[in-house]
Amino acid sequence: MIYFDNAATTFPKPKSVVKNMVYFMEKCSANPGRGGHKLSRIAGQKIRDSRENIADFFNINDFKRLIFTLNDTYALNMAIHGVLKPGDHVITTVYEHNSIIRPLMKLSKTGVEVTILEGNMRGEISFKKLTECIQPNTKILATCIASNALGNIMPVEEIGRICREANILLLIDAAQGAGVLPINVEKMNIDLLAVPGHKSLYGPMGTGFLYIGERAIVDDIIQGGTGTLSEKIEQPQDFPTRYESGTINAVGIWGLNAGVNFVRKVGIDRIRKHEDRLTEFLIEGLSCIGGVKIMGEEMKERVPIVSFNIRDIHSMKVAKILDKRYDIATRGGLHCAGLFHKMADTLKQGAVRVSPGFFNTREEASKFLKAIRHIAKELK
């Protein structure tokens, strides 16, 4: 099988990730921070090490402000529901995943004002329009670092400067950026960073985190046992305890830590270079096939995501043929990005998304292109 669905989750995972998980399960799977005994301390130390290591990777100064979550969606919800109150205003963009749009739509019914910045098929936004959108009650600007449908990279540093000047919190969804692009929360003025563990950080599913910067005041949306201050019937207020009620996914986090170490060891530059080359090769190849239309073909840079269609054939049909006949895994449909596909006028057709990862080869990309050539010819 050729796996080109890395934007959904990376596969395969580095061996060290599985190794860490097995070690944890077999040797020290006690409840971290929930008992004073050796095994619990060892488990707790592994979580602490992971928290420090991952925080450092994103230049997060205070590692206690890194909150482990079930996934990126939970991290985004924690930030969105935890910050926004009725009467607040939030700005987002047309490129967002439903993990940002849907919680905002929910809040829009309780008196939160939502502005959705328009975009285009080159993946741009207008800084002028962004500035014009800002209101006295604007609390958050929420955007992805890169779109999961178009693959465009957002100008986070510029957006961060605008937000900081206007005293707005910047919430970044790094689903398609963490492990792919260098992310520095200080340099980029990121106040809230939501990250999945199982994509380009190569951790297992069931992991992710939210970084809460010092400027952000975030209410807890979940309360419960923290293993600390048990005599208090109210939620403790310290980091990360306040936001990590109940038993965390310790085995997953220890796996994620190995994933982050894999990225560190290989180097984000080398990963980026490899994925960039594959992406360019795919775009060049696809652009030569009659009837293929690549989304954002003219974009100068992108994350390793190429969405395209063959004439007016439904994307799911193409993805299905790729899977069944060629044993190539891609993804058809809308990729949880309805607003983008509305703009692209592909709400019905969707798009075939091919997303190479570090473990993909040029040979696999060639096989993929060959398959698309066949399909485009056959379905004429």
Added chain:
Amino acid sequence: MIYFDNAATTFPKPKSVVKNMVYFMEKCSANPGRGGHKLSRIAGQKIRDSRENIADFFNINDFKRLIFTLNDTYALNMAIHGVLKPGDHVITTVYEHNSIIRPLMKLSKTGVEVTILEGNMRGEISFKKLTECIQPNTKILATCIASNALGNIMPVEEIGRICREANILLLIDAAQGAGVLPINVEKMNIDLLAVPGHKSLYGPMGTGFLYIGERAIVDDIIQGGTGTLSEKIEQPQDFPTRYESGTINAVGIWGLNAGVNFVRKVGIDRIRKHEDRLTEFLIEGLSCIGGVKIMGEEMKERVPIVSFNIRDIHSMKVAKILDKRYDIATRGGLHCAGLFHKMADTLKQGAVRVSPGFFNTREEASKFLKAIRHIAKELK
């Protein structure tokens, strides 16, 4: 090491749990339901199989009403925050873990009325008082199936009958009951069942679920991508999709499924018998040691949890000596059950909790008792 902290998390796990997790990570770790390709379908089928299997174990008729969560605390919060609105009334008990008490305290600030039923050191509640507490606006009765501090088993069937008659939803926290006691949501009239995966179901940390019965109307507290109806910017309303936004902990769930199969294979009766014998042996042994006071010593039945103290020595000190000198893992402190310890007048001292599991032996229990004898003598 002798591990007697199974109430925090069971250890070790059955080999089949780790085996399932490794298989998943290495062979089919694609995003379930997020792509139409083979690998995604295989992953999706494993999640479906797990959901069906686990639902069946609790006699849940519609397996789609089983919602996978990060842990028991998230499941409880999902139910509590999803059902209760300002003006509603909720009844709970003094035996509860902070995972019930803290979200209720949070809601009490927004106009939710909370009544806490009193108890005693025999683990009883008064049905008369419970009935008297019921108000026209009572929406939920929330209680554990067994206390994690005292080990008492709640009379869930009787409580369920009272709730059903009064048209109140019954929310059960099965943290210390799932896999230990037979749980049948139909027979017990349970409307909302919150379960951790990593305790006596022998799954990994990072897993758990909430069952939402047909009588319960639960708002979603998290919104996001569901891989379905992506064109809709509002949260889909179908089960389990509505409550499972973002990528689920697929590897953890497949591990949990193996844990549940382990419990099924061994048989809950056999597990109960073994744990009961160990528990009785521990209680008998402890009761003969001068200066040891067992909490709820006279209780006729309990889950495998024995909390005790040696005279007025701090529980953490005893647990520490057990760990350091005897390599025995127990837990001192309050076990996230402040209200119970207030009632027991042990808010300062806490209690040493010894919680045997299926993998513990009589020999280990003997060693533990010997250690306590030494400690009790030494600290005179």
